[in-house]
Amino acid sequence: xxxxxxxxxxxxxxxxxxxxxxxxxxxxxxxxxxxxxxxxxxxxxxxxxxxxxxxxxxxxxxxxxxxxxxxxxxxxxxxxxxxxxxxxxxxxxxxxxxxxxxxxxxxxxxxxxxxxxxxxxxxxxxxxxxxxxxxxxxxxxxxxxxxxxxxxxxxxxxxxxxxxxxxxxxxxxxxxxxxxxxxxxxxxxxxxxxxxxxxxxxxxxxxxxxxxxxxxxxxxxxxxxxxxxxxxxxxxxxxxxxxxxxxxxxxxxxxxxxxxxxxxxxxxxxxxxxxxxxxxxxxxxxxxxxxxxxxxxxxxxxxxxxxxxxxxxxxxxxxxxxxxxxxxxxxxxxxxxxxxxxxxxxxxxxxxxxxxxxxxxxxxxxxxxxxxxxxxxxxxxxxxxxxxxxxxxxxxxxxxxxxxxxxxxxxxxxxxxxxxxxxxxxxxxxxxxxxxxxxxxxxxxxxxxxxxxxxxxxxxxxxxxxxxxxxxxxxxxxxxxxxxxxxxxxxxxxxxxxxxxxxxxxxxxxxxxxxxxxxxxxxxxxxxxxxxxxxxxxxxxxxxxxxxxxx
Numbered sequence: 001x002x003x004x005x006x007x008x009x010x011x012x013x014x015x016x017x018x019x020x021x022x023x024x025x026x027x028x029x030x031x032x033x034x035x036x037x038x039x040x041x042x043x044x045x046x047x048x049x050x051x052x053x054x055x056x057x058x059x060x061x062x063x064x065x066x067x068x069x070x071x072x073x074x075x076x077x078x079x080x081x082x083x084x085x086x087x088x089x090x091x092x093x094x095x096x097x098x099x100x101x102x103x104x105x106x107x108x109x110x111x112x113x114x115x116x117x118x119x120x121x122x123x124x125x126x127x128x129x130x131x132x133x134x135x136x137x138x139x140x141x142x143x144x145x146x147x148x149x150x151x152x153x154x155x156x157x158x159x160x161x162x163x164x165x166x167x168x169x170x171x172x173x174x175x176x177x178x179x180x181x182x183x184x185x186x187x188x189x190x191x192x193x194x195x196x197x198x199x200x201x202x203x204x205x206x207x208x209x210x211x212x213x214x215x216x217x218x219x220x221x222x223x224x225x226x227x228x229x230x231x232x233x234x235x236x237x238x239x240x241x242x243x244x245x246x247x248x249x250x251x252x253x254x255x256x257x258x259x260x261x262x263x264x265x266x267x268x269x270x271x272x273x274x275x276x277x278x279x280x281x282x283x284x285x286x287x288x289x290x291x292x293x294x295x296x297x298x299x300x301x302x303x304x305x306x307x308x309x310x311x312x313x314x315x316x317x318x319x320x321x322x323x324x325x326x327x328x329x330x331x332x333x334x335x336x337x338x339x340x341x342x343x344x345x346x347x348x349x350x351x352x353x354x355x356x357x358x359x360x361x362x363x364x365x366x367x368x369x370x371x372x373x374x375x376x377x378x379x380x381x382x383x384x385x386x387x388x389x390x391x392x393x394x395x396x397x398x399x400x401x402x403x404x405x406x407x408x409x410x411x412x413x414x415x416x417x418x419x420x421x422x423x424x425x426x427x428x429x430x431x432x433x434x435x436x437x438x439x440x441x442x443x444x445x446x447x448x449x450x451x452x453x454x455x456x457x458x459x460x461x462x463x464x465x466x467x468x469x470x471x472x473x474x475x476x477x478x479x480x481x482x483x484x485x486x487x488x489x490x491x492x493x494x495x496x497x498x499x500x501x502x503x504x505x506x507x508x509x510x511x512x513x514x515x516x517x518x519x520x521x522x523x524x525x526x527x528x529x530x531x532x533x534x535x536x537x538x539x540x541x542x543x544x545x546x547x548x549x550x551x
Contacts, residue, residue, distance in 0.1 A: 001453045001484040002125065003090070006065040007041045009056035012511045018502070024480025026498030027488045027513070028524055033504045034511030035488050039127065039458050042066065045095045046125060047118035050103035065094040068124055073453070076123040080107075083116050091124075093117065127456045128443060136435065137427040139402075142412040145442055146397060148449045149380075150373035152366060156407060159362040163406040166355040173348040180341040183334055190331050193316075197328035200312060204321050210306050217299040220292060227289040234282035244282065247275040359404075366408040370399055377445075384441035387475065389468040390434065392420035414438075433463030440472055447479055455479065456486040461494055469493040492528040496545035522546060 007016040012034055029035050044050060045064040055062045070076050071089035080087050085107055094106040095117075105117045136142070147156055183190070216223065234243055251271045258265035313319065316327045374397040385393040394417040402411035415423035416430050416438065430438060440460050447455055461472050470493040477497035479485050489495050501516045503524055516524055522542045523534065530538035 001069050002066060002486070003069050004067045005042065005045075006063075008063040009059045010041050010044070010062040010064055011037050011054055011056055012506065012509055013037060013041065014056065014058055014510050016511075016513060018513055018515075020484070020486065021500050022484055023499040024477055024497060025484070025486045026495045026501045027486060027504060028490070028495055028501070028528065029504030029513075030506075033506045035504045036458070037511050038504060038513060039456070039488070042125070042456065043127060044097070045093055046121035046127075047095075047105070047114055050095070050097045050101065052097075052099055052101040054097050055099055061096050061098045063094065063096050065092060067092050068453075070124075070453075073123065076120065079116075079119055079123065083112065085110055085112070091120075093120070123452075125454045125456060126443075126446075126452045128439065128458060128460055136414065136430075136439065139411055140407075142414055143407060143410070145446065146370055146373060146377055146412050147366075147407075148446050149377045150369045151449070152369050155362070155366050155369055159359070159366050159408050160406040162355070162359040162362040163404075166352070166359040169348065169352040169355040173345070173352045176341060176345050176348055180338065180345055183338050183341065187335070187338065190334060194328060194331040194335060197312065197324065197331065200308060202309075202321055202325050202328065204325065207306065207309050207321055210302050210309075214299065214302045214306060216292070217295065217302060220294040220299075223292055224289065224294065227285055227292065231282070231285050231289055234278060234285060244275050244279050247271055247278065251275065363404070363408040363410075367399070367410055370408075370410055370412070374399060380445055381438070381441045384444060384475070385437060388437040388441065388464075388471045390418055390437060393418055393434075394420055394423045395438070396423050431463065433468075436460055436463050437468070437472065440475060444475055444479055447483055452483065454484040454486070456488075458488045459490060460487075461489055461491045464491070466493075473497040490528065492525045492542065492545060495525055495528060496542075518546075 001022060002020050004017070004019045007013045009015075027035060027038070040048075040054075041064045044054065045066045068091045069089065070091045076091075077087045080091075088108060092106075092108050094109075095103060096106075097103045103114075105112050105114060107117065107120065147153075251268055254264060254268040254271060258268055309321065309324075313321075313324055316324060318324050318327060378395050378397045382393060382395040385395060394415075396415040398413040398415055400411045400413065402409055414426040416426040416434070417423040418430070418434055426438065440457075443455065443457070443460070446452075457476065460476075461469055464472055469491045473491070473494035473496065476485060476487055476494060480497075480499065487494060487498065495501065501521045501524065502513050503516050503520070504511065504513045506512075522539060525542035525545060526534045526538040529541050
């Protein structure tokens with residue numbers, strides 16, 4: 001239950017601290033006093049939308065903090081444990097919003113994400129706002145009502161798991177089938193590409209070797225001239241001795257001179273070294289010249305091979321033989337994978353069929369449970385409506401086929417008639433007052449099945465008056481016997497049923513709330529009865545409603 005609420009610098013609330021008791025708590029106030037602001041503060045701390053407009057005029061932030069008694073709520077304790085939050089009997093939630101509109105959320109002083117805050121809030125309070133009757137037109141809301149009554153929590157969870165598994169299986173099958181179809185469509189083309197690359201006998205580094213060979217072959221005659229000229233200088237001819245022989249003679253002469261001038265002796269060795277190096281060079285030049293051939297045929301072969309490699313690289317959008325080899329290998333794998341994919345498609349189709357059957361079974365279990373619960377649900381609501389003085393009301397729950405989804409294959413319609421005639425779509429035929437009574441009946445029923453600790457009604461009695469309002473007060477009062485109920489109301493018949501009564505007021509554009517004493521409560525209910533001018537008759541009527549006397 002909600003134990004206390006602390007609000008600071010929120011819209012028109014400067015500062016507010018208030019404790020709430022168990023049972024039915026009544027909240028009243030003049031129109032425009034700020035009752036909706038109070039509900040807004042509660043919605044904010046429970047994870048509602050935050051923006052800069054919520055920050056009041058007396059600071060850079062607004063703060064809303066709520067304290068809850070949660071002892072014995074195992075489901076809520078499980079949420080705390082799952083999110084690494086301390087398990088506790090008293091839970092404090094704080095929301096801080098700054099001028100930029102950014103907000104921070106805390107649970108027992110630990111920062112939490114908004115989704116975690118909202119998950120916790122769903123176990124703490126159900127707020128019925130003034131316009132929530134519009135939710136009766138929402139298919140998901142109607143389904144939720146019936147599922148809660150039927151106790152379909154585990155069946156619904158199983159159906160959602162089965163739906164998710166089926167969708168995953170369908171997607172895997174579709175993706176694999178599409179890949180197989182693409183491979184099969186391109187199979188002939190890919191085979192031709194692979195065959196050409198395979199026949200090319202590719203190897204890394206080949207193009208570099210070919211380019212070097214092509215350069216030599218293209219200039220072979222010119223190279224022959226260069227090498228022959230060098231060879232002629234280094235080898236003997238008819239009219240002169242070879243250069244090496246001349247160096248040999250120079251060595252001898254230098255040896256003779258060295259006998260007389262010792263410093264010249266090293267020159268003999270150096271001349272010998274030069275001669276030996278020239279002899280090696282001459283041999284290599286001769287060998288290179290002998291090996292070099294002028295071959296237009298080989299040049300043509302090399303250039304053809306280079307053209308093939310260039311053509312293949314351009315065709316496949318690559319720059320090296322290594323990348324071209326990778327393309328070949330990928331095409332080879334794709335061609336091999338076709339058979340494997342055919343087997344995988346068969347497996348996935350079987351898995352998808354099994355998942356579809358599992359989903360169908362889960363959806364059918366939900367449908368059967370809903371079908372079984374529908375009549376009892378409708379009878380319980382109809383009984384409440386009779387109590388709320390819709391004596392001839394007819395309320396029916398109709399199940400229809402709907403598109404498959406995580407919640408099964410059902411659609412729920414609420415049918416209503418206030419005259420006892422054939423019921424029609426509730427959203428189309430119910431008046432505002434009838435909608436309020438239907439919504440209260442639904443909330444009263446759901447309070448019994450959801451174990452919600454606190455329920456807040458924001459003028460659920462709109463459009464109702466007289467004895468019907470008294471009946472609504474009785475029903476809300478009975479709900480307060482089993483849970484904490486905060487009821488914002490303008491009806492004295494409802495206000496008189498509360499165990500505690502708070503007044504919201506506004507002075508100098510500042511909203512405040514305070515508990516009323518017994519005497520003040522009589523005056524407030526008298527105001528609700530008679531308006532701004534409180535008459536003696538209104539006071540007497542208020543005392544009668546409260547079962548008290550001030551005199």
